[in-house]
Amino acid sequence: MSVQIEDLELLDAVRDFALDHPHPDVGRFRASMRARCDCWQAVTPTYLAAADLLDASRLSIDPRAGTLMSVFERHKKRLRWEQSYKKEQGLVPDAMLAGYGFAEIIGRHGPFISERIRAGIGIWGPNIVYPVHKHKAEEVYVLIAGSAEFTVGAAAERRHSAGDIVYIESNTPHGFRTTGQSLVVYYLWQAGDLRQQSQFGE
Ligand SMILES: [Fe+2]
Numbered sequence: 731m732s733v734q735i736e737d738l739e740l741l742d743a744v745r746d747f748a749l750d751h752p753h754p755d756v757g758r759f760r761a762s763m764r765a766r767c768d769c770w771q772a773v774t775p776t777y778l779a780a781a782d783l784l785d786a787s788r789l790s791i792d793p794r795a796g797t798l799m800s801v802f803e804r805h806k807k808r809l810r811w812e813q814s815y816k817k818e819q820g821l822v823p824d825a826m827l828a829g830y831g832f833a834e835i836i837g838r839h840g841p842f843i844s845e846r847i848r849a850g851i852g853i854w855g856p857n858i859v860y861p862v863h864k865h866k867a868e869e870v871y872v873l874i875a876g877s878a879e880f881t882v883g884a885a886a887e888r889r890h891s892a893g894d895i896v897y898i899e900s901n902t903p904h905g906f907r908t909t910g911q912s913l914v915v916y917y918l919w920q921a922g923d924l925r926q927q928s929q930f931g932e
Pocket of ligand 1: 904
């Protein structure tokens with residue numbers, strides 16, 4: 731099977747968003763993004779309820795993310811929506827599992843395979859707590875829509891909203907709780923195991 735045109739649209743949107751973004755904390759990931767391979771594999775679409783929240787008409791979106799958002803919205807039914815945690819693990823609240831999901835475009839599991847960088851979007855519904863956790867990879871969140879109270883390292887909890895950047899150094903505890911709006915985040919990971927299961931607690 732040859733690469734699907736819809737996947738190339740998603741790749742362009744995800745790649746260009748990182749390469750064009752002026753913030754230095756997104757710039758940290760530029761070399762990995764440029765060095766990625768465009769090796770592609772088909773992924774099986776998997777839908778999660780959180781994808782229903784991806785509705786531009788109901789969200790206040792960072793203008794910079796307009797193209798990215800519209801491409802994901804248009805293709806949301808053909809994406810593989812995933813969760814990192816399972817109910818039986820007891821790592822995150824059941825309410826989070828009922829109202830969150832992410833769709834990856836570049837990463838170890840494709841559709842564009844990379845061992846160097848992980849890129850996609852995540853969605854969390856309103857009033858969800860994502861407990862503090864950490865992983866070896868460094869990470870950046872670019873908030874596309876909504877807002878949340880973030881905890882990163884030893885810093886005091888701080889509210890961030892659409893257009894803001896939250897950078898997380900390797901092995902730094904981080905978590906958040908969404909406000910009354912859905913949160914949509916563009917995320918990048920690099921360095922370390924790109925599919926490491928997060929460790930919870932400080
Ligand atoms: Fe993280």
